[in-house]
Amino acid sequence: MIGGLTEEHEELRETARRFLADKCGLSQTRALAEAGASRDDAVWRQMAEQLMLQGIAIPEEYGGAGFGPVELALVLQEMGRALVVAPYFSTVALAGQALTTCRDERARAHWLPRIADGSITATLAVADGTGEIDARAVETVAARDGEGWRLSGTKRFVIDGLSADLLIVAANADDGLGLFLVDGSSAGVQREALPNLDLTRPLATVALDRVDAVRIEDDAATVVAKVADLVAVALAAEQVGGASAALEMAVDYLKLREQFGRPIGSFQAIKHRCADLLLEVESAVNAVNAAASLLAVGDPEGPIAASVAAAWTSRAYTHVTKENIQFHGGIGFTWEHDAHLFLRRAKTSELLLGTPAHHRARVAELAGI
Amino acid sequence: MTVSVASDTLHPRDAATDEEFRATLREFLATQGPGPRPRDPGERVAWTKAWHAILVDNGYAGPSWPVEYGGMDLPFNRQVIYQEEIARAKVPGPLGTGLGIVAPTIIRYGTEEQKQRWLRPMLRADKVWCQGYSEPGAGSDLPSLRTTARREGDEYVVNGQKVWTSGGLLADMLFCLVRTGTPESRQKGITYLNIDARTPGVTIRPLKNIAGGKGFAEVFFDDVRVPVENRIGEENEGWPLVRTSLGHERAAGAMNQAAAFRRILTELVSLAQERGLTHDPLVRDRLADFEIRVRLIRYNAERVIAGIMAKGEPGPTSSVSRLMITNFEQELNEFAVDLLGPEGIIDKGSDQAVQRARWLQGFLLTRASSIGAGTAEIQRNTIAEQVLKLPYDPGMPPR
Numbered sequence: 001m002i003g004g005l006t007e008e009h010e011e012l013r014e015t016a017r018r019f020l021a022d023k024c025g026l027s028q029t030r031a032l033a034e035a036g037a038s039r040d041d042a043v044w045r046q047m048a049e050q051l052m053l054q055g056i057a058i059p060e061e062y063g064g065a066g067f068g069p070v071e072l073a074l075v076l077q078e079m080g081r082a083l084v085v086a087p088y089f090s091t092v093a094l095a096g097q098a099l100t101t102c103r104d105e106r107a108r109a110h111w112l113p114r115i116a117d118g119s120i121t122a123t124l125a126v127a128d129g130t131g132e133i134d135a136r137a138v139e140t141v142a143a144r145d146g147e148g149w150r151l152s153g154t155k156r157f158v159i160d161g162l163s164a165d166l167l168i169v170a171a172n173a174d175d176g177l178g179l180f181l182v183d184g185s186s187a188g189v190q191r192e193a194l195p196n197l198d199l200t201r202p203l204a205t206v207a208l209d210r211v212d213a214v215r216i217e218d219d220a221a222t223v224v225a226k227v228a229d230l231v232a233v234a235l236a237a238e239q240v241g242g243a244s245a246a247l248e249m250a251v252d253y254l255k256l257r258e259q260f261g262r263p264i265g266s267f268q269a270i271k272h273r274c275a276d277l278l279l280e281v282e283s284a285v286n287a288v289n290a291a292a293s294l295l296a297v298g299d300p301e302g303p304i305a306a307s308v309a310a311a312w313t314s315r316a317y318t319h320v321t322k323e324n325i326q327f328h329g330g331i332g333f334t335w336e337h338d339a340h341l342f343l344r345r346a347k348t349s350e351l352l353l354g355t356p357a358h359h360r361a362r363v364a365e366l367a368g369i
Numbered sequence: 370m371t372v373s374v375a376s377d378t379l380h381p382r383d384a385a386t387d388e389e390f391r392a393t394l395r396e397f398l399a400t401q402g403p404g405p406r407p408r409d410p411g412e413r414v415a416w417t418k419a420w421h422a423i424l425v426d427n428g429y430a431g432p433s434w435p436v437e438y439g440g441m442d443l444p445f446n447r448q449v450i451y452q453e454e455i456a457r458a459k460v461p462g463p464l465g466t467g468l469g470i471v472a473p474t475i476i477r478y479g480t481e482e483q484k485q486r487w488l489r490p491m492l493r494a495d496k497v498w499c500q501g502y503s504e505p506g507a508g509s510d511l512p513s514l515r516t517t518a519r520r521e522g523d524e525y526v527v528n529g530q531k532v533w534t535s536g537g538l539l540a541d542m543l544f545c546l547v548r549t550g551t552p553e554s555r556q557k558g559i560t561y562l563n564i565d566a567r568t569p570g571v572t573i574r575p576l577k578n579i580a581g582g583k584g585f586a587e588v589f590f591d592d593v594r595v596p597v598e599n600r601i602g603e604e605n606e607g608w609p610l611v612r613t614s615l616g617h618e619r620a621a622g623a624m625n626q627a628a629a630f631r632r633i634l635t636e637l638v639s640l641a642q643e644r645g646l647t648h649d650p651l652v653r654d655r656l657a658d659f660e661i662r663v664r665l666i667r668y669n670a671e672r673v674i675a676g677i678m679a680k681g682e683p684g685p686t687s688s689v690s691r692l693m694i695t696n697f698e699q700e701l702n703e704f705a706v707d708l709l710g711p712e713g714i715i716d717k718g719s720d721q722a723v724q725r726a727r728w729l730q731g732f733l734l735t736r737a738s739s740i741g742a743g744t745a746e747i748q749r750n751t752i753a754e755q756v757l758k759l760p761y762d763p764g765m766p767p768r
Contacts, residue, residue: 005679251757251758251759254759255758255759255760262760262763263759263760265753265759265760266759266760266761266762266763267762268746268749268750268762270753270759271749271750271753271754271759272746272749272750272753274752274753274757274759275689275692275748275749275750275752275753275757276692276749278685278688278689278752278753278756278757279689279692279693279752282669282685282686282689283665283668283669283686283689283693285672285686286665286668286669286671286672286686287664287665287668289668289672290664290668290671304664305664308660308661308664308665311657311661312661312665357654360653360654360657360658360661361653361654361657363657363660363661364647364653364654364656364657364660367638367657367660368638369638369641369642369647369653369656369657369660
């Protein structure tokens with residue numbers, strides 16, 4: 001049985017929500033997005049120094065807060081709700097969870113404290129063509145070079161790939177799959193922005209030409225499989241936050257906007273759709289909480305729960321954001337209104353890191369169908 | 370068949386730990402269970418009644434009820450355990466619809482005499498209680514109901530018609546909403562009245578449902594004389610009593626409902642596998658979608674239960690759970706029929722019917738899932754208005 005959230009959890013949520021509402025309003029999001037910025041430096045520092053958000057799921061011995069997937073999911077819900085422009089998902093949910101999952105003590109001791117204190121940003125690139133966390137779709141090649149390695153290949157759909165200080169890259173070595181640490185500014189790393197639907201989260205194509213790399217000492221395939229589940233839940237958490245915000249935006253407007261002399265939210269045609277949206281969002285919240293809780297304790301149900309959460313939440317988020325635009329009518333179709341920012345994030349998140357169809361196929365497989 | 374409880378043993382609810390409570394209950398259900406289900410409908414009723422009498426007489430009935438009326442008065446977490454074990458043992462459920470609806474109303478608003486008179490016989494299934502709320506002209510708009518009760522001395526004289534009475538043919542007692550105010554009085558002129566189904570002037574006729582079953586009935590009242598002492602609460606003050614529930618007993622039952630859907634889906638997957646259909650990517654995708662939803666139904670139930678345990682509040686999930694289940698069971702049964710292709714339409718009269726046409730029957734019977742106990746449309750209105758706080762429709766009568 002999945003436990004409810006504790007008072008500490010509620011406090012964490014409240015603290016993060018207040019901070020982000022204060023520092024990362026939607027006007028700020030828009031300003032950063034239009035400037036093509038990856039973050040607000042001051043806010044990024046405060047996140048780390050005042051709230052320890054980057055270190056939320058990093059063990060205390062590496063300078064983190066020592067929590068796990070449940071607490072990270074709570075923070076990500078708030079990040080998604082505020083549509084924060086910052087390399088948080090890439091640094092913390094992707095690279096951070098890859099490092100906490102692996103057992104390479106040297107890599108952990110060197111990089112985790114730097115993530116926790118906000119001094120570096122990082123990202124993860126596994127499948128070359130799709131950007132998914134899928135060990136079977138790695139094409140980049142790792143060649144031995146004395147004590148070290150040199151990587152060659154092209155990673156597409158790398159989240160925050162343009163700005164990340166550290167790249168964790170999957171590549172095939174002569175002895176099988178490996179995960180490698182690459183300095184983003186090394187010679188031979190060519191990074192190019194990938195213009196895409198989501199204005200609030202930059203993607204990049206990262207080409208590697210015999211780039212210097214340090215190998216993470218662990219069984220990469222196992223690490224990648226575990227990270228895939230953690231990342232699926234992390235993304236679903238962010239999506240749930242966005243979906244809740246979009247539903248609230250819709251409901252607030254429906255109470256105010258009047259046509260035919262009455263608030264349009266009083267019409268059944270609208271109410272029934274809102275009730276269906278609430279059903280989708282509430283179930284998504286519970287799916288994310290369940291999956292994060294199961295992964296946190298290493299329950300064998302964790303992987304299937306992760307795909308359940310990912311498949312359901314992706315569709316729910318996109319559905320809510322489309323309805324939000326529809327409920328707003330003409331104003332919702334304007335560039336100036338924020339509704340499209342959520343639709344853009346929703347549809348992008350739905351297709352990145354494993355589509356709903358991919359996750360349903362995985363559910364079928366894991367459930368023995 | 371009656372097993373009496375020894376006077377020196379502790380009441381089952383007093384088990385020192387939850388584990389001990391579960392173990393004792395499981396042991397009881399395993400050893401005292403009702404035995405195989407008779408095929409004859411009449412025998413099945415007698416078998417069900419006998420089982421509920423055993424439960425009550427041994428202190429294993431009414432998890433949320435006060436002890437003095439035959440219940441167990443369990444703390445909420447043990448109600449959940451109770452429901453889990455009952456589901457696991459697959460013992461017969463109650464007859465009629467009184468336990469979840471009129472019983473909480475009697476417990477909260479009845480007089481001591483009424484509680485003594487009605488509750489234990491209802492729990493033991495000595496008396497089967499059925500509902501008389503809906504009328505031909507009053508469905509979703511229940512406050513427009515027109516069955517009248519005219520006061521004459523110590524009696525009410527009832528005239529009118531009720532419909533969609535589930536289990537009506539077995540009814541010993543009918544819990545009814547009747548009009549005691551003016552025809553226009555709506556909520557302000559409704560009285561809660563329990564009527565003995567054997568009273569002269571009561572006619573109960575079976576209604577065939579779309580699956581051909583006779584599970585429900587219509588009830589006619591023709592100058593039916595009902596003692597005033599059968600009224601719950603005051604005259605014209607019945608409406609606020611309608612939605613009485615006992616703590617969160619329904620939430621406690623949600624887990625075993627989730628477990629039941631889990632079983633049904635597993636059975637459908639087995640059927641699809643036996644027929645070699647699970648290699649089809651479209652079939653796999655649909656089955657995966659049901660697999661996702663059956664898990665969400667469980668997570669939702671767990672969330673509601675966790676909310677009650679932590680804060681005493683079921684939270685917004687409880688309001689959408691039923692809608693989730695309605696969609697799930699309707700779509701699941703229809704998909705099962707689709708999966709079977711033309712064989713899916715063979716009905717239970719034929720020995721060629723697949724699994725005695727359970728999926729076809731399910732397809733028909735689950736139409737009621739979005740109609741009975743409040744249509745899906747009314748549920749959506751309620752969710753929108755009470756949870757999301759969207760404004761009331763100004764064209765509707767005041768609530």
